[in-house]
Amino acid sequence: MITLYRRDEQVWNYREAWYDEAAGEFVVHHGALGANGKLSSEKAGAEDAEQLLESFIAQCRADGFSEAPEEAQVQLRLLYPLKGAEPSASEQRNIGAVHRDVLATLAWRGLGLLSDPVIEPHESGHASVMRLTTLHQGKAREAVKAAVRGGDVPASKIQLHLDPDRAGRPGQ
Structure with a gap:
């Protein structure tokens, strides 16, 4: 699982993603820190998980998300x-x-x-x-x-x- 954060004015936002091997799904969880986040998933094979994770990280970085300081x-x-x-x-x-x-x-x-x-x-x-x-x-x-x-x-x-x-x- 990878978790990245971005500070917007007074609020921290987070995005995290992981591959659920048992369900065969790539899962994304995101939201404002402290509030229940939103969850989305898509069917994916293990061979696709690494590429999906790399794409997730690239999109997060482009949107200003990084590791927690x-x-x-x-x-x-x-x-x-x-x-x-x-x-x-x-x-x-x-x-x-x-x-x-x-x-x-x-x-x-x-x-x-x-x-x-x-x-x-x-x-x-x-x-x-x-x-x-x-x-x-x-x-x-x-x-x-x-x-x-x-x-x-x-x-x-x-x-x-x-x-x-x-x-x-x-x-x-």
Whole structure:
């Protein structure tokens, strides 16, 4: 998957494309950052996918889209504190549910990348940590909260913090 961005006045727009091998489709997803994007697809064989992706990139570049600038990116840490050094079966289920829900919500709104959960030391012991890299901290926070509210894991079990090592420009 390739994702490219363009800043228009006060809004980031995104375009992303990928080849869905299982469906045999070339898929394009685009929109304004933070709003549900539009999806289109066309039937394509694997041999056509590379050419379609190259054409997509060329058109995006011609329209002023590029990779997200490093200095504009912010990283948030989504934590699920654990009772022990390793997650219990119910904690693993909850972590998986939160990851799926948040990932889907972020993806539909073009809000960034979410890492797979990893266990890390935390002030209260250990936590499952997912890192979210985004161009808009406020909209990403709203999306995470909405995803958690819509799931079956209590919001009180989830913490969302700005990653001090990758703070970028907070407010964006």
